[in-house]
Structure formats: structure tokens, C-alpha cells
Amino acid sequence: MKNKYSIFSLIKNAFSYHENWEKAWKDPEPKKEYDVVIIGGGGHGLATAYYLAKKHNMKNIAVVEKGWIGGGNTGRNTTIIRSNYLWDASAGLYDHALKIWEGLSQELNYNVMFSQRGVMNLAHNLQDVRDLKRRTHANRLNGIDAVYLNTEEVKKFCPIINTSPDIRYPVLGGTLQKRAGTARHDAVAWGYARGADEMGVDIIQNCEVKGIKRNGDTVEGIETTKGFIKTNKIGVVAAGHSSVIANMAGLRLPLESKPLQALVSEPVKPIIDTVVMSNAVHAYVSQSDKGELVIGAGTDDYVSYSQKGSHDIVEGTLNAILELYPIFSRMRMLRQWGGIVDICPDASPIISKTSIKGLYFNCGWGTGGFKATPGSGDLFAHTIANDEPHKLNAAFNLNRFVSGDLVDEHGAAAVAH
Amino acid sequence: MFLINCPFCGEREQSEFKAGGEAHIVRPKQPTELSDDQWAEYLFMRKNIKGIQFERWNHIHGCRKWFNMVRDTSNDEIKAVYKMGEKPPVK
Numbered sequence: 001m002k003n004k005y006s007i008f009s010l011i012k013n014a015f016s017y018h019e020n021w022e023k024a025w026k027d028p029e030p031k032k033e034y035d036v037v038i039i040g041g042g043g044h045g046l047a048t049a050y051y052l053a054k055k056h057n058m059k060n061i062a063v064v065e066k067g068w069i070g071g072g073n074t075g076r077n078t079t080i081i082r083s084n085y086l087w088d089a090s091a092g093l094y095d096h097a098l099k100i101w102e103g104l105s106q107e108l109n110y111n112v113m114f115s116q117r118g119v120m121n122l123a124h125n126l127q128d129v130r131d132l133k134r135r136t137h138a139n140r141l142n143g144i145d146a147v148y149l150n151t152e153e154v155k156k157f158c159p160i161i162n163t164s165p166d167i168r169y170p171v172l173g174g175t176l177q178k179r180a181g182t183a184r185h186d187a188v189a190w191g192y193a194r195g196a197d198e199m200g201v202d203i204i205q206n207c208e209v210k211g212i213k214r215n216g217d218t219v220e221g222i223e224t225t226k227g228f229i230k231t232n233k234i235g236v237v238a239a240g241h242s243s244v245i246a247n248m249a250g251l252r253l254p255l256e257s258k259p260l261q262a263l264v265s266e267p268v269k270p271i272i273d274t275v276v277m278s279n280a281v282h283a284y285v286s287q288s289d290k291g292e293l294v295i296g297a298g299t300d301d302y303v304s305y306s307q308k309g310s311h312d313i314v315e316g317t318l319n320a321i322l323e324l325y326p327i328f329s330r331m332r333m334l335r336q337w338g339g340i341v342d343i344c345p346d347a348s349p350i351i352s353k354t355s356i357k358g359l360y361f362n363c364g365w366g367t368g369g370f371k372a373t374p375g376s377g378d379l380f381a382h383t384i385a386n387d388e389p390h391k392l393n394a395a396f397n398l399n400r401f402v403s404g405d406l407v408d409e410h411g412a413a414a415v416a417h
Numbered sequence: 418m419f420l421i422n423c424p425f426c427g428e429r430e431q432s433e434f435k436a437g438g439e440a441h442i443v444r445p446k447q448p449t450e451l452s453d454d455q456w457a458e459y460l461f462m463r464k465n466i467k468g469i470q471f472e473r474w475n476h477i478h479g480c481r482k483w484f485n486m487v488r489d490t491s492n493d494e495i496k497a498v499y500k501m502g503e504k505p506p507v508k
Contacts, residue, residue, distance in 0.1 A: 257467075
């Protein structure tokens with residue numbers, strides 16, 4: 001049993017100069033066989049393992065990660081959490097996650113620094129206004145808090161926005177979801193890892209999957225850089241590398257992997273206490289607890305696994321940021337990085353069984369997977385444990401690309417693609 | 418960002434171009450004969466290769482012509498460019 005984190009454990013460990021904290025998770029070598037193997041030790045994968053152990057009473061679980069946990073998109077995103085999606089299926093999925101976020105720090109005994117500071121989405125032309133009003137109505141019918149703000153209300157909620165009618169893309173209004181906000185991305189991976197480890201999940205880092213062994217239409221195990229691991233249930237949560245794993249199993253996916261960039265500024269005093277996103281001009285910004293502006297840029301339009309993006313994408317985003325927030329004109333950017341996002345044709349994820357028995361995929365989150373981490377893990381664990389999707393992820397099956405029953409969320413994705 | 422050698426205009430910045438996705442996907446000759454699975458395969462399923470990939474590009478802010486490219490998607494290194502209808506110069 002792990003020591004519980006509390007004010008008392010903090011004081012106690014202060015006396016030994018914080019040098020005797022217990023390891024949050026072990027670093028085991030893989031066993032020969034597991035009941036379930038999760039490929040990918042990001043937030044979604046670790047959450048999946050956590051809920052498999054916690055809610056489905058499975059004990060013999062491994063998470064294999066080619067690098068270190070949370071080193072992929074979990075540690076590279078802009079940490080925004082919201083659930084104001086248009087369609088019923090998406091609203092159900094993302095709000096399920098948001099509800100778990102609201103109690104997650106308590107549940108994990110790990111401070112994920114979930115901050116419901118609100119997320120505002122801006123409208124810059126009449127079609128934006130119509131679309132965002134429609135989305136607000138759809139949200140409210142689905143029980144999701146959303147309000148439409150006019151230009152004055154936008155200015156009141158975030159005074160540093162330039163609402164002058166003279167700018168190239170003037171602010172005509174916006175939506176606000178007050179329950180939305182941000183969380184500390186690394187803490188989410190670490191909290192789930194600690195929780196899963198405590199329930200006996202083996203988290204195996206620096207272990208790259210090299211092949212998937214099949215016997216006809218059934219999986220038998222995985223070849224890794226640490227040897228063969230036998231299992232008859234594999235959950236793939238490999239984000240940008242989902243297609244690479246699918247190719248190993250001889251499966252085709254409707255994904256394209258593209259670079260998505262983000263950047264942070266030098267730290268400054270609190271200036272923006274919410275998250276503001278603008279799909280039309282492609283700029284979104286929030287401020288971290290350290291004081292850095294966290295800015296998300298767009299995806300490049302070509303397939304790449306290089307974890308680098310094009311300079312002109314960053315330039316376009318910063319142009320838009322400067323027009324909307326002239327106050328930032330002399331800020332200097334500190335760091336810029338890229339992650340590889342796997343994008344579905346309908347900008348919705350896949351949480352699904354496949355044509356191969358025992359092989360499950362959780363992928364296609366594109367530019368907005370972080371917000372769904374707890375819900376995605378919960379629903380994927382349900383799908384793996386029962387060999388059937390939960391009603392909340394039934395619409396996000398792989399077969400929708402054959403049936404045509406797509407969940408088109410291009411409008412609600414914060415990043416146009 | 419990288420430089421692309423347009424087969425019509427020569428070397429230009431990548432920002433002048435638009436990527437057009439996987440190349441050599443042939444439009445079905447008899448669309449009415451296709452099953453839903455075959456349509457899904459044609460419309461949505463992609464190789465999305467990490468490594469050498471064949472793809473289409475358009476010099477959208479230049480000559481506006483389409484052409485093909487062979488590129489290593491793991492490091493964005495361009496192996497070859499060739500015109501539409503030509504055979505790929507590398508395997």
C-alpha cells in the first residue's frame with residue numbers, strides 16, 4: 001500500500017529534505033504473459049489500465065511504452081479541457097470525461113491541478129456566429145453548460161482582447177463554457193501511473209513494440225525490444241503512431257498523422273485568467289500557473305512523424321494572436337515544440353473493437369485528445385473488458401467509415417483541419 | 418519547414434505548396450459495382466506510413482500544378498519529385 005499524499009506526508013518528508021519519498025511507480029521487467037497489454041503509456045493508455053484494474057477487476061495488466069510515460073502528446077498538448085461539442089455522441093463522450101475531471105484529483109490522491117477557468121470560443125464572421133449559436137443550443141439540450149456572449153460580454157470576460165471593429169477579423173461574439181478549463185498534463189499521466197501501479201499494473205518503459213503476433217483472426221502477443229509478451233487482449237493507444245501498430249497487425253485505419261505545434265512565452269504576471277480559442281483565425285491562448293502564455297498553433301497539412309512543424313504555421317498563429325491581443329506584442333517566446341496527432345476524416349476519435357479478435361484501438365483523437373483522457377480510459381477499459389463498447393463510445397466505432405455514420409466535429413475541433 | 422523542388426518551377430519554400438495526401442490511389446473504374454467496404458477503403462483508409470511515402474503535392478502559390486513526391490515521413494527528407502503520370506523514380 002502506497003503512502004497517501006497529504007499535508008502531513010508533505011511535512012513529514014520535509015524533515016528528510018524530500019529525499020525519502022516513495023517511488024510513485026515501479027519499473028518492472030515484463031512478465032511472460034498478461035491478460036491485457038496496453039500499447040502506449042500516455043494519459044489515455046495509463047487511464048485505460050487504471051480503470052481496467054479498478055472497475056473491471058483485472059489484475060494482470062501491462063502498459064508498454066517505447067519512451068517514457070507521458071513523453072508523447074500527453075506532455076506536449078496545451079492542456080485545455082472542455083466538452084462543448086456539437087453532436088449528441090460527442091457531447092456524451094466529452095462531458096463524461098469532464099465529469100470525471102471534476103473529481104479526479106481526489107480520486108487519484110494526486111493533484112492534477114484541474115482549474116475550471118472557463119473556455120471561450122470566438123466568432124469572427126456571421127457564419128461563425130450562426131455556428132456557435134447553434135452549438136450553444138445543442139450543448140444546452142445535452143445538459144452541457146454553454147452561453148453565447150456578444151462582443152461587449154466577450155470584452156468584459158477577457159478585457160485584453162481587441163474588440164475593435166477595425167481589425168481584419170473582428171470579434172463578433174463568442175461562446176463560454178464555464179466548467180471548462182485546464183489541468184496539469186504531466187500530473188495526469190503520473191497520477192494515473194501511480195494509481196494503476198498500486199493496483200498491480202506493470203508499467204514497462206523503454207519497451208518498443210516491434211510486431212503483433214496473430215493466429216488467424218486472433219491475437220497471441222506482441223514482439224517488443226524486451227522480448228515476446230504473450231496476451232490475448234491488446235489495447236492500442238499509440239496516438240500518432242496508431243497506423244504504425246495497425247500496419248503490424250495487417251489492419252488499415254482511416255488516419256493521417258500530422259505535426260501539431262505549441263509554444264510558450266517567457267513567464268509574466270497573471271494577465272489572462274481564462275482560455276480563449278479562435279478557430280477562424282487559428283489562435284488560442286491561456287496562461288500557465290508559472291505565468292507562461294500557452295499558445296496552440298495549427299497542424300501542418302502533410303503527413304509527418306518528425307515531431308517538428310513548419311515555421312509558417314507558428315507565424316500565422318502569432319499574427320492572429322497579436323491582432324487579437326496587441327498587449328502581447330513585445331512578449332518573447334521561450335519554447336516551441338511539436339507532437340504527432342492522428343487525425344480521422346470526421347475529426348472524431350475511434351474507440352473500437354477491430355476485425356481481429358482481441359485487438360482494440362483507441363485513436364484518432366487528432367488535435368484534442370487531452371481533454372478526454374479520463375473518459376477515454378474509462379470507456380476503452382469497458383470496451384476491452386466486456387469485448388463490447390459502452391453506450392457512450394458505441395458511435396465511435398471503426399465501422400462508421402463503412403456505414404457512413406460519421407460524427408463530423410470539424411466545427412467543434414478548436415483547430416481547423 | 419523544408420524546400421521543395423517543384424518539377425515546373427524549381428526549388429521553393431514548402432509554405433508555397435499544399436499537400437494532397439497519399440498518391441497513386443486509383444479512382445474506382447466502376448463505382449456502381451463497389452461494396453461499402455471497398456468505398457471505405459478508397460475514401461478513408463490510408464497507409465499513413467512512417468518512412469518512405471508516395472504523396473501528391475500542389476504548388477498552390479506558384480504554378481498551381483499537381484505533382485508527386487517521395488518523402489521520408491520520419492524526418493521529412495524528400496527523396497524525389499516526379500510529374501503526374503510518371504513512374505516513381507525510386508522504390
